[in-house]
Amino acid sequence: MDSPTRRTATAALAAFALTACSAVGDAVNQPPESEYTQAEAYAPMEAVAAEAIESLADFPGFEQRTWGEMPCSHNGIDDPDYTNIEIRYSFSAEVSGTDQVREAYVEELREYWTAQGYEITFEDESAHNDRQDRDLAVRTADGITLWYSVAGRVTFMIQSGCVPVSDPSEIEYVPPTGGLEPGGEGDKLDRYFPDGIPTDQAAVDPFANTRPVAGPEPFDSPGSYDNLL
Numbered sequence: 450m451d452s453p454t455r456r457t458a459t460a461a462l463a464a465f466a467l468t469a470c471s472a473v474g475d476a477v478n479q480p481p482e483s484e485y486t487q488a489e490a491y492a493p494m495e496a497v498a499a500e501a502i503e504s505l506a507d508f509p510g511f512e513q514r515t516w517g518e519m520p521c522s523h524n525g526i527d528d529p530d531y532t533n534i535e536i537r538y539s540f541s542a543e544v545s546g547t548d549q550v551r552e553a554y555v556e557e558l559r560e561y562w563t564a565q566g567y568e569i570t571f572e573d574e575s576a577h578n579d580r581q582d583r584d585l586a587v588r589t590a591d592g593i594t595l596w597y598s599v600a601g602r603v604t605f606m607i608q609s610g611c612v613p614v615s616d617p618s619e620i621e622y623v624p625p626t627g628g629l630e631p632g633g634e635g636d637k638l639d640r641y642f643p644d645g646i647p648t649d650q651a652a653v654d655p656f657a658n659t660r661p662v663a664g665p666e667p668f669d670s671p672g673s674y675d676n677l678l
Contacts, residue, residue, distance in 0.1 A: 484591040487532055488615035491516070491623050494536055494607045497593055499626040501605075504561040505554055510628030511605075512541040513635040521611035534609040538627055545603040555583050558597050562587045570594065622647045 485493065502508060514536070521531035540550055562569070567587040574583050583599040594608040620641055624631045632646035639646070 483610065483612045485609065486613045486615050487534060488619035488621065490534055490609040490612050491620065493591070494534065494593055494609060495623045495626065497589060497595065498536065498538065498605065498607050501558060501561065501595060502626050505557055507549065508627070509540070509544050509549070511538045511635065512544070513539045513637060514625045514629055515637045516641060530614055531611045532614050533611055536607040538605040540603045542602065545601070550603045551581070551583070551599050555585055555597060555599065559585055562595065567595070617641070
């Protein structure tokens with residue numbers, strides 16, 4: 450179980466997201482404008498994830514990818530017309546224990562995301578028994594949040610913010626990044642493609658442009674959408 454400090458850090462990140470979205474509401478309680486619909490969001494989210502992975506030296510490969518959704522609420526009531534997509538990549542337990550992904554990648558991602566002009570929205574470091582946990586979250590110009598989280602497992606999450614819900618038939622498969630095989634054991638998208646995950650698309654190659662290793666709910670105003678990230 451994570452430490453109180455770790456839980457506080459995670460809550461702080463969530464609090465930032467809630468506060469940021471509260472300013473979006475207007476006097477007539479209109480939903481927030483969004484760059485994409487749900488069906489349109491997966492491709493740019495996966496693309497920005499792949500770009501981040503390509504910036505990392507000596508990438509070891511992910512173990513698993515999942516797609517999920519979180520509710521978007523308005524004045525404390527979930528709005529069924531909106532959803533917040535979360536794409537989650539995770540390393541294996543063995544890889545999660547290495548200094549490479551726990552320390553070096555945090556610094557490399559900070560450098561890369563800063564160079565891209567992304568806004569750092571949250572950063573935290575805390576001790577948990579004999580390990581050091583870290584969080585780094587940024588937001589792109591089109592509202593996508595990228596969150597690299599170092600805890601017991603190291604995960605990389607991409608969140609859309611609140612987007613209009615699409616009919617499931619409109620959602621198209623996007624191949625994974627990070628060395629995962631499309632439709633393979635680690636590609637956990639059965640819920641979205643119950644008739645079978647399309648496997649005729651090549652996986653995104655995270656190693657093509659990899660650099661070599663160098664050397665030895667707190668605020669809720671009328672009209673707010675509480676889970677917009």
